[in-house]
Amino acid sequence: xxxxxxxxxxxxxxxxxxxxxxxxxxxxxxxxxxxxxxxxxxxxxxxxxxxxxxxxxxxxxxxxxxxxxxxxxxxxxxxxxxxxxxxxxxxxxxxxxxxxxxxxxxxxxxxxxxxxxxxxxxxxxxxxxxxxxxxxxxxxxxxxxxxxxxxxxxxxxxxxxxxxxxxxxxxxxxxxxxxxxxxxxxxxxxxxxxxxxxxxxxxxxxxxxx
Amino acid sequence: xxxxxxxxxxxxxxxxxxxxxxxxxxxxxxxxxxxxxxxxxxxxxxxxxxxxxxxxxxxxxxxxxxxxxxxxxxxxxxxxxxxxxxxxxxxxxxxxxxxxxxxxxxxxxxxxxxxxxxxxxxxxxxxxxxxxxxxxxxxxxxxxxxxxxxxxxxxxxxxxxxxxxxxxxxxxxxxxxxxxxxxxxxxxxxxxxxxxxxxxxxxxxxxxxx
DNA sequence: CCTACCGATCGGTAGG
DNA sequence: CCTACCGATCGGTAGG
Numbered sequence: 001x002x003x004x005x006x007x008x009x010x011x012x013x014x015x016x017x018x019x020x021x022x023x024x025x026x027x028x029x030x031x032x033x034x035x036x037x038x039x040x041x042x043x044x045x046x047x048x049x050x051x052x053x054x055x056x057x058x059x060x061x062x063x064x065x066x067x068x069x070x071x072x073x074x075x076x077x078x079x080x081x082x083x084x085x086x087x088x089x090x091x092x093x094x095x096x097x098x099x100x101x102x103x104x105x106x107x108x109x110x111x112x113x114x115x116x117x118x119x120x121x122x123x124x125x126x127x128x129x130x131x132x133x134x135x136x137x138x139x140x141x142x143x144x145x146x147x148x149x150x151x152x153x154x155x156x157x158x159x160x161x162x163x164x165x166x167x168x169x170x171x172x173x174x175x176x177x178x179x180x181x182x183x184x185x186x187x188x189x190x191x192x193x194x195x196x197x198x199x200x201x202x203x204x205x206x207x208x209x210x
Numbered sequence: 211x212x213x214x215x216x217x218x219x220x221x222x223x224x225x226x227x228x229x230x231x232x233x234x235x236x237x238x239x240x241x242x243x244x245x246x247x248x249x250x251x252x253x254x255x256x257x258x259x260x261x262x263x264x265x266x267x268x269x270x271x272x273x274x275x276x277x278x279x280x281x282x283x284x285x286x287x288x289x290x291x292x293x294x295x296x297x298x299x300x301x302x303x304x305x306x307x308x309x310x311x312x313x314x315x316x317x318x319x320x321x322x323x324x325x326x327x328x329x330x331x332x333x334x335x336x337x338x339x340x341x342x343x344x345x346x347x348x349x350x351x352x353x354x355x356x357x358x359x360x361x362x363x364x365x366x367x368x369x370x371x372x373x374x375x376x377x378x379x380x381x382x383x384x385x386x387x388x389x390x391x392x393x394x395x396x397x398x399x400x401x402x403x404x405x406x407x408x409x410x411x412x413x414x415x416x417x418x419x420x
Numbered sequence: 421c422c423t424a425c426c427g428a429t430c431g432g433t434a435g436g
Numbered sequence: 437c438c439t440a441c442c443g444a445t446c447g448g449t450a451g452g
Contacts, residue, residue, distance in 0.1 A: 033244070119241055119242060160404075163382075164401070168378045168381075170377065171377030175373060182367070191370070194365075194371065199407075
């Protein structure tokens with residue numbers, strides 16, 4: 001039938017549909033949580049019935065695993081790229097913090113899911129995500145230890161310092177708005193300053209102590 | 211019947227039951243999330259049937275609201291108490307950070323729920339919790355602004371600095387273990403040092419720059 | 421891509 | 437504090 005052929009031609013292709021589903025899941029999982037989101041909600045978001053989603057994906061768990069694994073892989077890749085440009089620990093830390101903050105500001109849905117739904121993720125994906133997280137935290141810790149060894153950074157516990165810096169950047173995902181008073185680059189620079197100061201290598205002078 | 215009387219005497223009183231329910235909810239909500247936890251799970255945790263819970267509480271939402279409101283009220287009270295002991299911004303900030311870190315380390319279930327389930331909470335409780343959060347963040351921001359005004363702190367954006375310090379303390383709730391290598395007091399002191407250094411008022415010397 | 425449907429589970433109530 | 441039960445909704449499959 002001609003009408004049916006036109007309707008079929010209007011339908012988005014497989015890759016487009018898959019991307020729409022992923023987009024809807026990002027929004028809904030981050031707003032209502034994994035268990036708070038039904039397949040019916042995701043389907044309604046893109047104008048289909050829940051059962052039709054299964055022509056483009058295998059399961060709700062797979063959708064979650066894909067989001068969380070991709071997020072951690074991109075954060076790791078961002079760290080590698082940021083720290084490759086210099087051999088100076090202070091420069092590396094500043095670049096890593098800028099990349100970390102930028103990613104958390106621009107992918108707030110992804111990282112919120114990543115930070116909140118780790119227990120909603122079934123095995124073996126949960127352990128894979130946890131392993132990637134540990135790799136990321138350890139990379140930061142090693143960078144800090146390198147700076148301490150070279151006499152550039154001061155900290156009592158490099159591991160705590162790494163956790164503190166990571167966590168403070170994660171927080172940006174919870175309040176950043178593109179139309180806020182500060183540009184993303186200003187924020188990234190400011191967090192870089194705070195990170196360096198926290199490690200005793202800050203650009204700003206010490207406050208006078210009378 | 212005598213057997214029935216003994217069984218009745220063995221049963222915990224109303225206040226005890228309510229506390230058991232709250233405890234089970236804290237554990238389960240923090241591990242599996244609000245929507246991931248069923249009333250049947252909570253009941254099984256303390257050896258009853260789900261329908262019996264309703265003799266001691268009114269609804270699952272009420273349980274969540276109580277947890278989240280109590281958490282924010284205690285954090286605010288802790289801040290007030292910590293900052294009352296001194297008029298020196300640096301001393302106040304150190305004490306506030308220690309209180310913040312201690313609370314997040316020792317009440318990790320409560321604060322995880324507080325940070326993850328805000329969107330699971332129905333109105334009007336959700337807005338009440340959000341208002342308490344804003345009050346808490348503003349109190350930190352004012353303390354930082356006071357320190358800047360008195361020439362003790364250096365920061366470009368007191369609001370960002372407040373968010374960064376709050377968030378880094380929140381992170382402690384995600385990794386602290388009582389049997390870890392560092393005592394809670396060591397961690398609280400270290401976070402106090404990091405906070406002060408981040409504001410250019412740290413106790414440790416700057417790293418040498420050759 | 422839809423309708424129809426599966427068994428399981430949800431929060432909560434009735435009644436004793 | 438229990439059993440029995442309510443209507444609603446869950447993720448997913450069958451079949452076309």
